[in-house]
Amino acid sequence: MRRLILAAGSLFLALAVLAGPASAGWWDEVAETKTVALSDLTSRPHDFRGQEVRFDCVFHQISEFYNPYFTRFAPTIFVNFAAWPAGAELWREDVYLASHPFLFLDRSADALKTLLALPRFSRLRLTGVVQEVFKGTAWIEVRELEVLPDPLTRDALSLLVRGDRAAAEGNHEAALSLYREASRSPLPAEVRRSVARMEAAALAKLGRAAEARQTLAAALAETPDDEMIRKQLADLDGPGAPPPPVASPPAPAATPPAPAAAPPAPAVRAPAAPAPAPVEAPDARPAAAPPPPAPVEAPAAAPAKPTGPDSPAPAAPAPPKKRLAGPM
Numbered sequence: 001m002r003r004l005i006l007a008a009g010s011l012f013l014a015l016a017v018l019a020g021p022a023s024a025g026w027w028d029e030v031a032e033t034k035t036v037a038l039s040d041l042t043s044r045p046h047d048f049r050g051q052e053v054r055f056d057c058v059f060h061q062i063s064e065f066y067n068p069y070f071t072r073f074a075p076t077i078f079v080n081f082a083a084w085p086a087g088a089e090l091w092r093e094d095v096y097l098a099s100h101p102f103l104f105l106d107r108s109a110d111a112l113k114t115l116l117a118l119p120r121f122s123r124l125r126l127t128g129v130v131q132e133v134f135k136g137t138a139w140i141e142v143r144e145l146e147v148l149p150d151p152l153t154r155d156a157l158s159l160l161v162r163g164d165r166a167a168a169e170g171n172h173e174a175a176l177s178l179y180r181e182a183s184r185s186p187l188p189a190e191v192r193r194s195v196a197r198m199e200a201a202a203l204a205k206l207g208r209a210a211e212a213r214q215t216l217a218a219a220l221a222e223t224p225d226d227e228m229i230r231k232q233l234a235d236l237d238g239p240g241a242p243p244p245p246v247a248s249p250p251a252p253a254a255t256p257p258a259p260a261a262a263p264p265a266p267a268v269r270a271p272a273a274p275a276p277a278p279v280e281a282p283d284a285r286p287a288a289a290p291p292p293p294a295p296v297e298a299p300a301a302a303p304a305k306p307t308g309p310d311s312p313a314p315a316a317p318a319p320p321k322k323r324l325a326g327p328m
Contacts, residue, residue: 033127038085041130042100045138048130056086058152059122060099071132071139078104081115083124087190090152091160102139111145123148123188156185160195167202176202193219197232204236212236
């Protein structure tokens, strides 16, 4: 019997050698690290329980969520921290308040110093295992931690918060300006796609559908598998959307316009001539007739000359009296 068992074992070993390496079984799939989204882990934690997963996220803060009675995570062994899913729209208050707080790193891990020094909004790539599902929530033990480039800056986040508020108030021109200012910052790729969609929405509200299409098309060229951008672009091109502008045929070359004539010199007004002095009209009354000449008295007759020798010589006659004419 013993010889039979040894012979069977030898035969099995020979067949295994001849067959070569065995193909992967279900256990290999279980052991493989799965790249998932943190949002998938939080929404379907039972699907990943006991599995090693890898996901990107945004660091929020060191927390104090422990439950050593129902889980393995005691504060003496692990450090607890919270994070948001990669690409979370943190400018929205409801999203900002919904970070996942059940991430745990062993205090003996080499990455502990890195974790404790992380600034908020750092981008991380974590590898870990969903060790517990407690009250429908995934409790994840982090085993590897990698810091990624291009974190979301506070200045860019502030611009996006203000832009989102302006859009909610109907001030789409201000929202567009704030979104474009934020897009000039070094943003994570996921956030940049979100900003492009918000820019396009503001442009559509302003009646600038052609610019909205261009913005979405440029974003889609970078990430062709983004379904949200595809849907927004399809909505712009839907039945109720304004048609894209039709390019008109080029006009024939025209002769260069003649140079503009010089503007006419300003008119110079000559000084007004002084009004002539009023001329007094002559008196219409008839001129008074000159007074008649004064009568000239005739000289008195000379007395009769004596005829005798004894008579004296006659006196010389007095000159005639002249009458001067008075003033007129």
